[in-house]
Amino acid sequence: MAPKLAISALLLLLVIIQALFGAQKGYTIEGLNQVKQYLKAFGYYSINGGSLTDSFDDVLESTLKSYQQHYRLKATGRIDSNTLKKMSTPRCGVQDIFNDSNDDVKPIIIRAFNTWAVVSNFTFREANPSDIVMGFHRGFHGDNYPFDGLGNVLAHAFAPQNGRLHYDADENWNTNNVIRLNQIDLETIAIHEIGHILGLGHSQDPNTIMYAYYRPGTIKRNLGQDDIDGIRALYSN
Structure with missing residues (x-):
């Protein structure tokens, strides 16, 4: 907003x-x-x-x-x-990060982090300042990877230890358990992008969270075996 x-x-x-x-x-x-x-x-x-x-x-x-x-x-x-x-520099009016007033979004992000926590040794907690910063952005937003408006690129995240996760504010985001055909499920995308923040690349298996492509109107919030094997292989010690 x-x-x-x-x-x-x-x-x-x-x-x-x-x-x-x-x-x-x-x-x-x-x-x-x-x-x-x-x-x-x-x-x-x-x-x-x-x-x-x-x-x-x-x-x-x-x-x-x-x-x-x-x-x-x-x-x-x-x-x-x-x-x-x-x-003092002119800027876009869209918020940079979520705050506690985003009642629909915050529980979704918590669940997305917990999805990875239950299959790994990671624990996540809210902090300020934080190692991971999320926000909705439009077009050019300061990271050399501008968003392209509705469709195509939905979000992007940066590998450790950068900690930034950006969503395209122009997408039709879904925050419910029932999704329409033209909507993008925020929790599905959040789980995927958090995987990148933790160091995972894309999977070739279309049944995994870390598969690069997403079909609008679908909900995929469970990790595949390749996702689980990948995070455990990265942080096995």
Whole structure:
């Protein structure tokens, strides 16, 4: 969902952010709440508006590190020059990452991770900042692999230890257990892409999760034997 910020309000917000250059944990400065609003608008904050104060607290430091990590900046947890430059750059209004307000999406992602956890030695937990960052994007989105709109490429992920997983925001995503013929099942694709994050390549077996092709309107949420053998072979020790 795009942030509901008018253009004039966003320009004012960027001016305020520039005035906060150098701020770090422990500071209380008028305008810090606007930085929190900016980060919340793009999916980094899951707290309600009443908690968005002018105090540079532990939560803001952690959230800034998550933002910096997402854009491959040095994770200082401060409003440094590189972070300020990035925040001041014109950008797409689609959120970068999921937050707790995505009630339909979060359980799906948890189940997708658990699918791999039950057949491996991995355990996964929610963290901020995180080793794995997910988000919906359109077209060019900063990783040299632009999305192509509806159809064709649905998502992509990067092998260890990159930790990025991007979904094409233009797809008709399904978040239910009943799917329509033209929909893409989010959980199916999430399980597949998490496999890539863990280091797996594509399988030649069409019955596996790691098969490269997906037919719209289908749900395939169970690992095949080749998937299981692959993850166990990679992490056998």
